[in-house]
Structures are given as structure tokens and as C-alpha cells.
Amino acid sequence: MIPSKQLVREAADRIAPFVHRTPVLTSHLLDDISGAHLYFKCENFQKMGAFKMRGALNAIQQLSEEQKKAGVVTHSSGNFGQALALAAKNLGVKAYIVMPSSAPAVKIEAVKSYGGMVKISGPTLESRESESAKIVREKGATFLHPSNDMNVIIGQGTAAYELLQDQPGLDFVLTPVGGGGLLGGTALYAHYYGSECKVVGAEPYEVDDAYRSLKSGKIEINTSTNTIADGLKTNLGDKNFPIIKKMVSNIIRVEEEEIIAAMQLIWERMKLVVEPSSAVPLAAVLREKEQFNDKKVGIILSGGNVDLTKLPF
Amino acid sequence: MIPSKQLVREAADRIAPFVHRTPVLTSHLLDDISGAHLYFKCENFQKMGAFKMRGALNAIQQLSEEQKKAGVVTHSSGNFGQALALAAKNLGVKAYIVMPSSAPAVKIEAVKSYGGMVKISGPTLESRESESAKIVREKGATFLHPSNDMNVIIGQGTAAYELLQDQPGLDFVLTPVGGGGLLGGTALYAHYYGSECKVVGAEPYEVDDAYRSLKSGKIEINTSTNTIADGLKTNLGDKNFPIIKKMVSNIIRVEEEEIIAAMQLIWERMKLVVEPSSAVPLAAVLREKEQFNDKKVGIILSGGNVDLTKLPF
Numbered sequence: 001m002i003p004s005k006q007l008v009r010e011a012a013d014r015i016a017p018f019v020h021r022t023p024v025l026t027s028h029l030l031d032d033i034s035g036a037h038l039y040f041k042c043e044n045f046q047k048m049g050a051f052k053m054r055g056a057l058n059a060i061q062q063l064s065e066e067q068k069k070a071g072v073v074t075h076s077s078g079n080f081g082q083a084l085a086l087a088a089k090n091l092g093v094k095a096y097i098v099m100p101s102s103a104p105a106v107k108i109e110a111v112k113s114y115g116g117m118v119k120i121s122g123p124t125l126e127s128r129e130s131e132s133a134k135i136v137r138e139k140g141a142t143f144l145h146p147s148n149d150m151n152v153i154i155g156q157g158t159a160a161y162e163l164l165q166d167q168p169g170l171d172f173v174l175t176p177v178g179g180g181g182l183l184g185g186t187a188l189y190a191h192y193y194g195s196e197c198k199v200v201g202a203e204p205y206e207v208d209d210a211y212r213s214l215k216s217g218k219i220e221i222n223t224s225t226n227t228i229a230d231g232l233k234t235n236l237g238d239k240n241f242p243i244i245k246k247m248v249s250n251i252i253r254v255e256e257e258e259i260i261a262a263m264q265l266i267w268e269r270m271k272l273v274v275e276p277s278s279a280v281p282l283a284a285v286l287r288e289k290e291q292f293n294d295k296k297v298g299i300i301l302s303g304g305n306v307d308l309t310k311l312p313f
Numbered sequence: 314m315i316p317s318k319q320l321v322r323e324a325a326d327r328i329a330p331f332v333h334r335t336p337v338l339t340s341h342l343l344d345d346i347s348g349a350h351l352y353f354k355c356e357n358f359q360k361m362g363a364f365k366m367r368g369a370l371n372a373i374q375q376l377s378e379e380q381k382k383a384g385v386v387t388h389s390s391g392n393f394g395q396a397l398a399l400a401a402k403n404l405g406v407k408a409y410i411v412m413p414s415s416a417p418a419v420k421i422e423a424v425k426s427y428g429g430m431v432k433i434s435g436p437t438l439e440s441r442e443s444e445s446a447k448i449v450r451e452k453g454a455t456f457l458h459p460s461n462d463m464n465v466i467i468g469q470g471t472a473a474y475e476l477l478q479d480q481p482g483l484d485f486v487l488t489p490v491g492g493g494g495l496l497g498g499t500a501l502y503a504h505y506y507g508s509e510c511k512v513v514g515a516e517p518y519e520v521d522d523a524y525r526s527l528k529s530g531k532i533e534i535n536t537s538t539n540t541i542a543d544g545l546k547t548n549l550g551d552k553n554f555p556i557i558k559k560m561v562s563n564i565i566r567v568e569e570e571e572i573i574a575a576m577q578l579i580w581e582r583m584k585l586v587v588e589p590s591s592a593v594p595l596a597a598v599l600r601e602k603e604q605f606n607d608k609k610v611g612i613i614l615s616g617g618n619v620d621l622t623k624l625p626f
Contacts, residue, residue, distance in 0.1 A: 271617035304584035
């Protein structure tokens with residue numbers, strides 16, 4: 001059930017030629033404010049502006065030659081659609097991206113610019129799923145889920161693998177948690193490659209399905225999604241939840257104002273453009289300072305795709 | 314007149330313990346757009362958010378022990394006041410910063426937070442100068458000019474020294490030009506440490522005093538300062554102009570819309586928070602693509618101190 005050390009190591013080596021080795025940055029000012037020693041893994045500098053490229057690459061690379069010939073398909077209104085299109089282009093594979101009719105034109109153009117074949121569905125999840133199923137049926141393409149696919153999960157975790165190589169003595173790694181791919185993958189690598197490194201998820205109160213799932217022991221869902229962290233609205237899945245249940249220490253929930261304040265600190269003090277989801281782990285550290293006092297804390301800055309004309313400050 | 318190779322090398326070693334060795338970042342997307350190979354020296358990550366710390370440190374370090382005891386003074390409404398206050402604090406020296414009564418409260422607070430002693434003057438240059446002279450007279454403090462002081466000029470150039478160490482084969486280095494300290498200092502280090510590396514200044518049309526000064530052979534001034542690049546409104550001085558005249562290849566002027574577009578590219582594509590002045594060199598490369606086609610081009614991203622509530626896009 002839990003992938004082996006060899007399996008995750010191979011994934012890290014497999015995707016390395018196709019991704020940026022993103023830098024790990026520090027900030028004396030944020031260390032002073034938090035009371036911790038913070039190490040920020042800058043996946044906002046990753047290709048297409050987010051870590052999602054990693055999982056998409058690994059999932060495509062694990063397909064058979066025959067599967068690769070028929071292409072891949074996903075449905076997404078966000079970063080994973082762009083990531084799959086770009087990863088597929090880099091690997092010479094066709095990618096069909098099903099996007100809801102409500103998707104902003106700029107996101108549709110971004111997928112097209114990476115060579116993705118966009119199929120517009122109706123706005124509902126059902127419509128997206130049936131359009132995807134049709135492409136699987138008619139083209140023989142393989143469906144890849146943005147977060148609940150073991151090869152995607154492993155791929156997303158490679159950011160933490162690089163972080164732990166650069167900073168072997170981390171006491172904690174924090175990631176935001178949405179669909180659970182990044183958190184699950186991070187937990188795998190921290191388990192195998194972090195010496196005593198605990199993994200903590202950070203989540204908005206408004207979409208605290210992961211927190212509630214860990215409490216109840218089964219996958220809980222969000223009934224509303226009223227958060228600025230638009231990458232974190234999705235629920236956990238049956239592939240990543242067992243990993244998270246077994247290997248994640250705890251989930252810290254934060255208020256919307258805390259997310260915005262943390263985002264502003266990263267922009268103003270670190271001079272980094274990050275999306276709201278990326279600021280959730282820093283907000284968690286600032287909320288629960290005692291837990292992290294004087295500890296070495298890695299934070300995955302998950303992405304930097306943000307509309308500059310719609311900033312919350 | 315022109316400082317020796319040994320002198321500039323010593324300055325680089327002298328300030329190194331007190332500054333961040335800022336990273337040099339690249340962007341495939343901006344390389345594609347420009348047709349050049351771009352290397353961005355990230356002084357927006359420097360302490361207090363700009364390169365100005367470098368010149369302030371070097372100038373204070375070159376004072377006698379007696380001068381250090383009496384402290385330093387400058388007048389500034391911008392980054393140099395903060396830089397001098399922080400550099401002085403690091404070196405255990407008192408800093409008097411004369412700021413006009415029109416200065417925003419947030420900037421006055423920033424200087425105070427670095428331990429600077431703020432003296433408020435009237436809003437005119439005359440008032441600032443007479444207040445500074447009074448402090449020199451009464452306290453025995455040494456006046457340090459933000460850009461027209463040889464030790465400041467040399468200190469500012471150390472960013473280019475580090476850049477040339479990381480990328481020895483650069484064909485060009487571009488910096489914005491305001492008072493001429495950064496451009497002059499960069500030219501010195503490129504002269505001694507860049508093999509065939511040309512130095513180009515980048516300037517808004519609205520404040521093109523450096524362009525006109527190089528044409529006429531004497532220091533020209535700006536009669537209006539209607540530019541978004543608020544760090545570049547000042548004129549060259551008699552200490553840096555001879556260096557610029559001798560060692561700078563050319564000055565490229567750019568329109569205000571080109572500055573905003575280049576700034577947006579850096580924010581959106583590189584995920585970096587930079588101030589408008591920092592975007593002027595990229596705007597120059599994009600305006601004069603032929604000059605830089607397929608060349609290795611270093612760009613000093615001079616700073617990242619920007620009001621997030623007043624973005625031009």
C-alpha cells in the first residue's frame with residue numbers, strides 16, 4: 001500500500017531532468033517574527049509556476065509506451081491542467097484537458113500555449129467527468145487525477161526530497177493541503193529521507209476537510225469552499241488519505257485573515273510572488289509558534305500563479 | 314581619479330560579511346521573449362530590500378575610528394536613508410538621517426526601526442542640506458552622499474562583482490541609472506573583472522539626464538521627474554560621471570509603458586517582487602533586442618521596496 005523507499009527515490013531521479021531544482025531561501029526577518037528557523041522551498045519558481053509539474057511528469061513517465069501513444073486526459077480548471085499539458089509536451093505525449101465552460105479565458109489560453117488539447121465541458125463536475133470518460137473511451141487516453149493517483153502523489157513529494165537534501169536536519173516540513181497529493185507525497189519522502197522530520201499540513205478553517213478526516217479516521221468533505229486559497233478547495237482521496245493518516249503528525253487550521261497577513265509578509269519581506277495557498281503554512285507557523293519555537297522548519301511555497309490585478313492587500 | 318583594481322577588490326571583501334550573497338536567477342520564458350540569455354542579480358533580496366546597503370557599508374568602513382565615533386549623516390527620502398541607518402547599526406556607528414517633512418510616515422518608521430536618528434527638515438532640498446550641515450557642524454558627523462561619493466560608488470559595484478564571479482562570460486551588464494552610483498560602480502568592476510563585458514545604463518525617457526550627459530560631455534540635469542521609477546529621479550555627480558563617461562558603452566532610454574510591462578513580466582514570469590526602477594534594464598533589453606540578440610546579459614535587479622497597495626497593473 002505504502003510505496004517503497006526505492007520507488008520514491010526512482011521517481012525523484014526520473015523527473016529531475018524535466019524540472020527546475022528550485023532554490024531554498026531563508027529570511028532573517030521572518031525567523032525573528034516566527035521564532036523558528038524557516039527554510040522556504042520555492043516551487044513558485046517551478047516550471048508553469050507551481051509544484052504540480054512534478055506529479056504530472058512522474059505519472060506520464062510511468063505509463064507504458066502504448067499508453068503514452070494514446071495520450072493522457074484530466075479535468076481541471078486550475079494548475080494541474082497546465083502542468084499536465086506542459087509535462088506531456090516535454091515527454092512527447094498528447095494531453096487532453098477538459099475545462100469547464102466557466103474557466104477564465106486566460107487559463108484556457110495557458111493550457112493551449114503548452115500544447116494541451118482543450119475540451120470544454122459544462123460547468124458541473126458530472127459534465128467534466130463524462131467528457132473525460134468519453135475521451136478515455138474514444139481515444140484510449142489514460143485518465144490522470146490531479147491528486148488521488150499514486151504516481152502523482154509520489155511526484156509531488158519530490159520537492160520535499162530536494163528540500164531535505166539541501167537541509168538534512170529539518171525538524172518539520174509544512175505543506176498546504178487541498179486534494180492531498182502534495183502533503184501525501186511530502187510525508188513519503190520525509191518518512192524515508194528525513195531524520196526525525198515531522199510533516200504537518202496547513203489548511204484554511206473554511207475548507208478543513210483534512211483536519212476533520214484525521215480526527216474521524218475517514219474522508220470528510222467540504223460543503224462550502226469560501227477561502228482565498230483557491231488551490232485548497234478539494235477533498236482528500238482514497239490513495240493519499242492512508243499515507244496522510246499514517247505519516248502526517250497533525251493539521252493546523254488558519255483563518256482567512258491569517259493567510260492574507262502571511263502572504264503579505266512573504267511578498268513584502270521575502271520579495272516573492274506567491275499564491276494564497278502558498279502562504280497557508282507560514283500562517284500556521286505564526287499561529288502555533290510554541291510548536292515550532294527554535295525548530296528548523298521547511299515550508300513548501302507551492303506556487304506563484306496569482307492574478308496581480310486582484311490582490312487581497 | 315579612477316580607483317585601482319586592488320581598491321575595488323578590497324571593498325568587495327570588506328563588505329562581504331555584512332551583506333547577503335544574493336542569487337542569480339534565470340528564466341527560460343524571458344530568454345525566449347528577449348532572444349538573449351539573461352542573468353538576474355537579485356538585489357531585491359538584499360538586506361533592507363535594495364543594493365544601497367553595499368555602498369553605505371563601504372563608505373562607513375572607510376572612515377577613521379574618530380570619524381566613526383562621531384557618526385554619519387545623510388539626507389534621503391528613499392532607500393539610502395534606510396541603508397545608511399542599517400549599515401551604521403551593523404557597524405556600531407550612529408546615523409543621523411535627515412528626512413523631509415513630506416516623507417511618508419512608513420519610511421520614517423523604517424529608518425527608526427534600523428536605529429537611525431531621524432531629523433525632520435522642510436520639504437525643499439535647501440532645507441535638507443542646511444539641516445545636514447548643522448548636524449555635521451554640531452555633532453562632527455561625516456556627511457555621506459547617496460551616489461556621489463567614491464566609497465559609495467565602489468560599494469554599489471560589488472553586486473556586479475558577485476554577478477561576474479557567478480557568470481564570468483557575460484557580454485553585457487545593465488543597471489538602472491539614477492544618481493549614477495550603481496552604474497559607476499558596476500562599470501568599475503566590469504572593467505577590472507569582466508572579460509570583454511560591456512556596461513549599459515538604462516533610464517526612463519522622462520529623466521534622461523544620464524543619456525544627455527553622455528552626449529554633451531557634461532552633467533545635465535532633469536527639469537521634471539515624471540516617472541514611475543522613483544529611484545531614478547536624481548542627477549549624476551562629479552565623482553561618478555567621469556567613470557560613466559569613460560567606462561559605460563551607452564545609455565538606453567525607455568518609455569513609462571515599457572517599464573510597467575517589463576515590471577509585470579518580472580512579477581508574473583519570475584515571481585519576483587521588484588520596484589519599478591529594477592525593471593528599467595529589462596525594458597531596455599526588450600526595446601533594443603538586436604543589440605543583445607543571443608548575448609549573455611547580466612541585469613541588476615536593484616531593489617524590491619514597493620507599496621503593494623499602489624501597483625501600476
